[in-house]
Structure formats: structure tokens, C-alpha cells
Amino acid sequence: MREIHKVYPDGTVALRGVDFRLEPGEIVGLLGENGAGKTTLMKILSGLLPPTRGEIRIDGRPVRFRNPADALRAGIGMVHQIFTLVPPYTALENILLGQEGSALWLAKDRARDQVQRLLEELGLSIPLDVPVELLPIGVQQRVEIAKVLYRGTQVLILDEPTSALTPLEVEELFRFLQRLKEGGRSIVFITHKLREVLEISDRIVVLRNGRVTGEIPTPEATPELLAEWMVGRAVVPRVSRSPRPPGEPVLVVRDLEVMGDLGLLAVKGVSFEVRAGEIFGIAGVEGNGQSELAQALGGLRPIHRGEILLDGKPLTPLTPIEAYRRGIAHIPEDRLRFGMALNFDVAENSILSRQWEPAFLRGWGRLDWTRILTFAAELLQRFQVIAPGVRAVARSLSGGNQQKLVVGRELTKEPRLILAVHPTRGLDVASTAYIRELLVQMRDAGKAVLLISADLDEVLELSDRIAVMYEGKFLGMGPVEAFRREEIGLMMGGVAPQGRAV
Amino acid sequence: MRRARPLLESLLAISIGLIAGGLLMLPFRYDPLKAYQALFQGAFGTPDDVLETLAFATPLMLTAITFAVGVRAGLFNIGAEGQMYMGAVSAVFAASFLPLPPGVHVLVATLVAMIGGALWSLIPALLKIGRGVHEVISTIMFNWIAFHLATYLAIYYLAEPGRAERTRPALPTARYPILAEGSTLTAVIFVAILFCLAVYFILWGTRLGYELRLVGENPEAARYAGVRIGRALLWSFLIGGMAAGLAGASQIIGRPPAWSLYATLGNVATLGFDGIGVALVGRNHPLGGILAAILFGALQHGGRFMEYHAGVVSELVRAVNGLIVITLAVPEIWTMLRRRLRR
């Protein structure tokens, strides 16, 4: 790929002249921050997006992909970060889709043998006749890979393949990729995790802001060098956390059980407490009950059994407004889904979940716009939110500024407990550092902070005490110093440490 | 530029609708230019015509509210038609059969009609909130049920003795005053505008309106914000029902010369559906709806002149309305057009 440029229709410049090459039988690590352009580059290579400028050559011949079918025919296939599986279809059906082997009648059984043979050859084990929506994420990923390889793909692109996997599953994936490489296939491995590229790749290409900032054979690479290429000079500053004795327990959770959306228990009996002046961090791979736990604490999901005590008194009735009234500030897991309304303006978003507070109301349920506008302007200033104005629609703010707005709105609630769920996911370095610092400030000001995050580094850096959540339960809980990183990795994969109280 | 965009989009859609409507005239050898000239002359040619246009606009700005308040809460409430029938029937009952003192009578008849419309929206609302029945299906079914029920009531219980084709006319005490000699515009237009202003104030000036709009923009964020979603939806239906009921009343106690409901429902029929187009052109905004209603009122009033002078059936105006709605459904048209212009 030479001189690839990409400008999205909305004017965002994603790629500014990128050269990229791939040899047969090698694994290239494509490293970069969110928004660096890694995924865009590979979507162009796999035919999903057309480049604005630039050319692609295969074996020296220029090619032009109009759609993914063209790329597949050229032997290039991509496994996307968000899986492209049809949820109610079985693994077999998903693998066959688009490659049914006949023009008119659907003959699944004839193709089954072929698929079976491929899977054996690859050494992948997949239950073929279960709807994929019922399979664990790790297995779904295997289906996704098998689907691409079934088309005779020589170049396999994997976009952040480890983000939803446990450490054990990651190891398994890496062994599999090595085997594929030895079989002569080439692999592009997109990630933002330094440790992973260093482990798996032969060569590393680093992207920042739509440009290649460095390229190096893996044996010569060091984490420091890669980090510098990746984020420029501004490496994430570590937040300093002064030791301080925690105060009274603010939140006490006892034997809590919560149902998930499918009517099965998602939280299966957890007990913990969060004290004033401490950050309690819950680590774990996403989808292990963290969302349901957070939603229960925020009053968004009924509890099945157990109890939630705030300042010693049960949190009833369990509604969002009662939770807010009692002093819970909730930074929700997905700001676009829960935290804001994109078509509302900044001022309207600044009172979302606070619209009931008397401070913003006049008699007869009227909104007090004078106060709301003043408040919104204060939020923008105090929390360094860059916005065209308080009347600008939230859509016009960048992700980092949207999140700062949400965080600011929640932190100014004068809370007793701050419930922060994936507070920095998908944000740029500066916003991430700023939000983490705010959370530590809150702790130092004597607030109780419950941090739920899939980013292990974040949990380790900020927390005083941690727990690891796996399949709805805590595996291990204690002061952060008591665990080694590897131990936590094992617990995230469901391996409980020996002899430690759960 | 950004602020002007909705207005420009609406104007663009109206233009496309009118052009496409003109194209529909060609196969039948009508002259579109002549037809449209007649239409606009008919709508705005004389001061009387302007008043008449406003009279046509009155119910439309109200039925537009029904749709717009629905959309603001994320609903597709197309029940204005049936709610308006029930409003009209209620108005007939209160205005023609209850002897009340002057002043109070108009007020009571208006309120009764609004309550009638709101009650008719209640069941679709409860079906939506309680059972998740899609409001398109339930409101349409209720429109048809209302059609038959209103016809039945008009013929069997409310008819003027000896004249089966219409109901007993409203008592003089229940009539809105006519604004100008010879016009059909009455003071009910002020009530309609006041209602639109009130809805505007509720939507943007109160907690209820904030919550209602939040439910429409992002229901999950609304839940997170502690909004009781069912309650917000219920209010959206009820406000819509009151608007439609008032629209029905405006044709009974606010529209000479009949001051009554035709047994065919001919003097109210389709006003509810027309409101959908009005709301969309008005960007689902109560004040935009007033402007759009005047435009559509002009089309309807002018349409009659078009029929006289160019021979084109006035119903074509409704087809143009549909074409405008279709155009407005496509958000990309504006973007595509701008890109082409830039090139």
C-alpha cells in the first residue's frame, strides 16, 4: 500500500499518506492509539472502504477493491473488532454465508464436511450447530477467523483481537497465529497494547494521527521507543496517589445477586464495601457481570437477592433518582448510550440525571434556564471542556470533551459515592490522564470511589483495594499491593489463586 | 447557516413536492403553471383569501402538534385523525345539546372536545406502555374504529331532526365569534395558536417537556436520568389527543357555515393525516408547525381555485403533501444536493 490517504465524508482526515507493506509468512503488528488510523487503513486493505488517494499493489500489480468481495478474491480477509457474525445463525451457517457452494438451494450438510476438514486442519474446535449468540466471545472469535479462512484467505487482518479475551484465551490465540504463519499465511495484528505486539509480531509499524511514525523489526524494539512513537513525547503521566487512611464504609454490598438481560444471574453473590477516601477497583474481562453490578448500584436494574447499604441504610426504593438523592454519582459505562443525548445541547446535557434537582427548577415544574446556563458555563470552565458554547449540540464535541462534561456533571453532585464505569474508555491520552486525576482528587477529598474498568492498568494505577470479577463472582479481593500482575491475569481467566480468601 | 438549515430543507422539500406534483399533471394534459398560478392566487389573492387560508390552517397546526409531540417522545402517533373525530363528536354533544350560558359554553365545549380527543388516545397509549403494541398499528385501528363510531353517533344520536346528513348545529352560545364579515375564520385560531405556544413552552420550559424529549432522543439515557418513561409517553399521547380534540372542535364550533358535523365526517376527514406533513415540514416544532400549517392551509384553500380555473382536482394538493413527506424522510437529499452544488 502506498501513499494511502483517507478523508471521511464528514471531513475527518483519518490517513495522511501511509505506506504499508506485508511479506508472505510474517506477522506485522500495527500499533497506535485510538483514532490513529489503524482500523481505517486495514478497512481499505480489506475493501470495506475506498481510499481517497493512493494505491494498493499485490505482488507488484495494482489492484482496486470496490467491496470486500474483491479483497476476498485477492486473498485478503479481515476479522473485525466488533464481530460480523449473524447472532441467531449457527457457526456453520455463519461460515457458509456468502460461500454457500450452490446458487439456488441451501445445502448445509454438503458443506459441513468441508468446514469440518478445514477446522481440523487449523486445529480449531468450534461447535458447529449452536447459534453463535450463545457461544462465549473467545469461541465467536474462532468462528470469525474460520469464516475468513474458509474463503482461502492468505492475508488475515485482526483488529484488536484480544480486547475481549482472557489472558488464557489470548495465549491460545497467539499459538494459533504462529501456526498459521508457519503455514505461510501473513497476518496483520492491530492493537494498542505494547506487550502484545512485542510478543507476537515479527515487525512493528506504528501509526499516529494518520501517519507512520516508526517501523522496526520486533527483536530490536523496546517498549519505551514504541510508546514514544505511539503517543509522541507526551507519555501518560502516572497519577500520584498519596497514602492515606480510609474512613468509614460508605457503600456496603452484601450477597448481591442481579439478573442479566437473558434472565440468568449475571451477578452471583458478591459482597464488598467501599470506604470514604479510597478507590475500590473492580477488574475483569468485560461481560462478567460488571455492567449489571454497576446498573444495580445506579438504580437501573432490580436486585434479585442481597442488599445494598449506603451510609448504613438500605438503598430503597432502588430507582436512579433515589440513588442520586442519596449521594451516588454515576459515570455510566457508555456515555453515548446512557450518559448523554447527542442532539441535546451542552446545557441540556449538563442537567441530564439532575433535571429533578430543585436547584434547576422553579415553581410548577418549570426549568430555571438562567441557573442551568450559568451552571453549564461553570462546568465547561472548571472541567476544561472545550465546546463552542453552552448552546452547542453535544454532537459537536469530541469524545474526550463529551466525557469530561459527563464526569464534571457527576462530580459536581456533591456525591458520597462515585460510581465510575470504564471512565476513560476510548479517550485520548490527555483526557484520560485528566479524568484519572479527578478521580484521585475525589478520593483525596474523602469521597468513596468505586471504579469498574476493563483496563487492568487503570485499575492497578488508581485503586487502593481491588477485586477481580469473573462470571459474576469475585475471585480475590484485597489491597492492590497484595497481588502480582500475573496473578490478576489468571483470575481474569477464572483461575482462582491458591489459599486466598475469595 | 446551521440555524437556517431546517428552514432551507423544508423549502427544498416543498419545492420538490410541488415540482413532482406538477409532473403528475402532465400525463392528463393539465397545465401545471396555470394550475399553480391559480392555486397561489386563490390562496393569497385577496385579503379574504388570506383569512380563508388561515381558517384552513387552524386545524392543521393542531393535528401537527399531535404528530410532533409524538415524535419528540420517540413515538409515531398517527392517531390524530381518529382523536379529531372523537373531539368533533364531543364538541357537537357539548355545543348542541348542553344549554349553557354564553362565554362558559364555548369554554366547556372546547374543553369537552379536548378531553374527548385525549380519551381516545388513552387506549393506544396504554397498549404501548403496557404491552408494547406499536403505536402505528394501534392508532390506525383506532382511527377506523373512531370513523365508524363517530358516523354512528352522528347519525343515530346527534343528527339534526329531519336532516340526516349532518348533526344538530352548535348553539349560538357555543360558537366562536367570526373575525370578519363573510369569512369562515373565527377566534378559534387564537385558541389554536395559544395551544401551540403552550406546547412549545411545555417542551422546552418544563421538566416534563425535558423528560419527554429525552425519552425521544435516547430512552436509555432517560432511564439513567431517572425518567419514568411510561409517564412521559402517556403525556405525549394525552397532549397529542387534546390537540387533535381541539382540532375537531375547531371545525364544529369554530367554522361557519355548518357549525356541525357532516354524517360523512366530510368536514373533518383527513385533517389528521394532513397534520403529519405539516408537522414534518414544521420540523416537529410547535412554532414551525404554525408556519407550515399556513402553507398547507394555502394549498388547500388555493386548491379549490385550482379546481375551478385549471380543472385539476383539489385532492392533488394532498398528493403533493405526501410527496413532501417522502422527500423529508430522506435526510441525505440536502447533503447530496450541497455536495453536487459545491462541485
Added chain:
Amino acid sequence: MKGLLRRLGWIGLAALAIGLLAYGLEQVGLKPISLLEAGLLAMTPLALAAVGECVNEKAGVVNIGLEGILLITAVVGVWVAEQFNSGTAGLIGGMVVGALIGLVLGLLAVYGRADQIIAGMGVNIFALGFTPYLLMSLWAFPGIHIFPRELMVPRWTTPVGQISPVTLVAVLLAILAHILLHHTVLGFRIRAVGEKPEAVDVAGVRVDLLRLFTSILGGALCGLGGAFMPLAWFGGVVKEISAGRGFIALACVVFAGLEPLLALAAAFLFGLTEGIAYAVAVTPGVKERIPFYFVNMLPYITTLLVVALVIGQRRFPRTIGRPYARE
């Protein structure tokens, strides 16, 4: 499969109930055979519109403009029939025009990324005005047109009454649609595209073409249903000939959970209520007792009740009504 069996069971029960009802009706002086006849006639346009819409919604496209298509194609069908002096030609004409409207809606939905509900409603409003305009422009008579009886598509006389060949076509089409969806490669892809268009796209299959196809197919079937009403049923066309049938068809689709065979069954159920309503309205001794207006409400009330009862037990494609774009 189990779900299907259970649903068939429900339908069996419903049929039984209707049978009992028929018996009861006979006791008060109505004839079950003529009821069945009327029911099958009323079923046909509903079934045609609903079956096509099932396939369309499986692909993730909603056409709420069925009502408008029924109206327009009813008029156009009659006009074509008069031009070619053949009722069958009229049916084909209705199909072609329905397919064209489906095509336009499909283009708007797929490439224009239109709000499908608003666009469909636009078609309905358009039809509300365009139909009387056409009636007036074509035949210079307001609101109604009666065509020569010879143009009527003849019915077959069978032991269970007179049956229109179009009714048989509708039943066959429902079966074909079932086979299409569940046993062909095309149907396999159609069902996938409604659930996860991304998957179909990365597999190298054109999402746009699939959705256009189902939209055209849905329009065509609906158009046949529209032309059926005057040409094989009423013998004339009035400006509100569809009388909400497009929306009742949508209710059938909801009831059927997008399965064509169940949609056919639902259409029969609703058709029968309409048949009953019609029979009640004309039968001496009955029509005096029950006001005609209440009988007329029956199909709409049934629709509402049925939808309210089954809703929530139906799964719809995940991306229904949403346009697809690669980021």
C-alpha cells in the same frame, strides 16, 4: 420448529373457535359457506400484502406504505384492465406499479438512508390524494368508478363456494415465500441481512441489492393485492377502497413474527372477521339487530386484540428499519 408447532396449535384453536362461531351464525341465519367465500376473498389482499412484507422485513426493511400501494394499484389495475380489455392484465399492471413503488421506497431506504416509517407514511398520504385525483382525471367522475362486468377475473365454482384463482395464487405465494426464506441461498442471505448486514457485506454479498430485491418483491405482491380488490372482488373502485387493509396486513406480519405461512393464517383470520362483518351487514333478520357501524369495527378491533395478545412473543430482525452504512 417447536415455536412453529405451537403457533400452528394456536391457529388450530382459533379455527375451532371460528368453526363454533360459524355454527352459531348459522343458527341465527347466516350461511357458513358464503361466510367462508367472503372470508377467502377478504383474506387475499391481506395475505398478498403481508407475505411480501414478511420477506421485506426479514431483510430489515419496513414498508409502512402498504396501504398506499393497495390504493394506487387498485385504481391503476382497473385502468390497465380497461386498456387491455382484460382483468388479468389489470392484475399484472397492479403488480408492476406496486413493484415500482417498492423500488422507489427501496432506493430511498437503501441509498437515501431514509426514515422508512416517514417515507412509507408519505406514500400513504400521497395515495390519499392521488387516488381521487386519478379517479377524476381518468374517468371524470368523483370518488368512484364502476367498470364493465366482463373485466372481472372469473371465479371458480368449488364445493366450498366460489373461489378466485388469485386466492390460490396468494396461498401458493405464501408457500413459495416460506421455501424462499428457509430453503434457498437467497433466503439464507435475506434473513442474515436483517440480523447483521455487516456480516453479509464482509462476506462479499451486496446488502443494497438484497434489500432492493425484497422491497420490490413486497411492493409487487402488495400491488397484486391492490388490483385484486376491484378486479376480482368488488367490481368497482372507490377512493377509500383499501380501508386500512394495508395496516391490517402489517398487523398480520407482526402476528406471524415474519413467517409467511403464519401471515397467511393471520390474513385468513382477519379475512373471516371481515367476511362475518359483511355477512351480518346484508343478512336480513340480523342486520336490523346489530348496527352496521359496529360490525364494521370488527376487523379493526380483532386486529388490535390479536396484536396486543401476541406482541412480545415475537422476535424481529435486529436491524429492522435501520439503514446500513459502512461506518
